[in-house]
Amino acid sequence: MVSILRRLRRTKVRDYAYISARVRVMRRSLIPADEYRKLLNMEFNEIIRYLEETQYKKEIDELTHKYSGVRLLEYALNMNLCATYNKLVRISSGIPRALVTEYLRKWDVQNIKSIIRGKLFGFPDEEIKESFVGAGEYKYEDLVALLSRDTVEDVINALQGTPYHEILKEVGTKPLSEIEDELDKLYYTRLLDIRPESEDVRYLLEFIRMEVDLKNIKTILRLKVEDGTYDEIMKSIIPGGYQISVDEARKLANMSWDEVMRGLESYWFWDAISEKVKEGAPLSILEVYLDKYWCNTVISKSNHYPLSILPVLAYIILKKVETDNLRIIARGKLEGVPKEAIEEQLVIV
């Protein structure tokens, strides 16, 4: 897939026009912002009934005979997310398809992490399967086949020849947290490794680099709050950020918390969190505001460049945000979390 991207290719405008138009239609099926207020006032069973009137109907109907409660919701949301992303790949062609496929490989990393963690900690296979989103190179059946291996070593051996194997063979000798971070870094470095030989790829790379910025700043803030050392921070920094490169990260890693806050004022995402930082909001809230800002940034960019990969990437992000929001509301309702506490965790754009 990467070799296709590396080859010089004439950008086919019709490829982008078609997929952008399809994605514009698909976006209309996303839950509107004002509907979340209604969902916040519903009980869990009412939320399920509401979702049965939406694009989630198929998955809920399929699973309702076997699952109930939060497991039904989780599984249905994951299945729908997977089906939606696979549809995006199916309806796109040429360079857009290649770019989308590359971007969705993040789900391979996520699924492999779930399998390794699940096996190491003895989770039932059924529960691990429910977390699968087979939207990357490994589809649901591939993941189930991987999961069916007896031991973690068998799973790792089955991934021989893939880029993940080099990292995963350290399972047991390195902490699992380090291995997971390495897998995430591998995903981003592989993407950023693509040479920007055409405009469309440049859009993707800029998008990825900004996403890397957000990952890096969240890592730095989380570790700073916990008095993380310079080495601990730098171990988790993804190279290739838009503004938060490795060198920038080194500077931030050496600063105190207050110095970091002052240092952030020059970054592109500062407006998103400046007020909340002054209020002393907890990190999870800062993350919510960063995610909201990211969604709005991507939407704005996709409106500026409608004949590019950006509308598709915007939709991918908005779809994920929607499923996360639904999960937060449903779990929050089940656990009796106050409405205000649920609402402040939602990314509503």
Added chain:
Amino acid sequence: MAIDVKPTRSELIKLKRRIKLSEKGYELLKMKRDGLIMEFSETLSMARGVLEKLRESYENAEQKISIAKAIDGTIMVRSAALAAKSEPEFELRSKNIMGVVVPVVKRKRVRKKLSEREYGIIGTTARIDEATSAYEELIDAILEAAEIETTLLRLLEEIERTKRRVNALEFKVIPEMKEAKKYIEFALQEMERDNIIRLKKIKAKAEA
């Protein structure tokens, strides 16, 4: 009369001494009982705060973990919990409250640093950090509640024991001793009167 005594002067002297000692002990035990009750009331109002804090910590932890499960996934959250290999460390000492030995739980650092927790940072969010911190605070609250509940229980036991001793002294031991003292005094007076009459008779006979 429960106390079996010989009606002699020496017994009377011994008994008087015992009564004095018992009355003194009774006063001291009453003071101890009252002091323990005061300590118990103070500890009880502290306990209300501690138990309220425990309830709030529990609710907060449950809420945080449900949000973390929604975003970071059940497998990540549950396995992060299972991966926590070390147990909370604490030092158990004791202190003395009016003769009652109560525990003092000296909590060592329960909080793990983010880098010590068993989950990758890049692929997770701050929600799982906050859930982990909330549960670590809950452990602190549980240890504090355990200390104060044990203190209350021990104080209560000691108050009961002291009350029983006070009541025993007030309604049984001292009254019985006083009864015995009355008996001895009466018996001695009787003997005195007997002696006087005997002497009068002897004198009358001697004069006759």
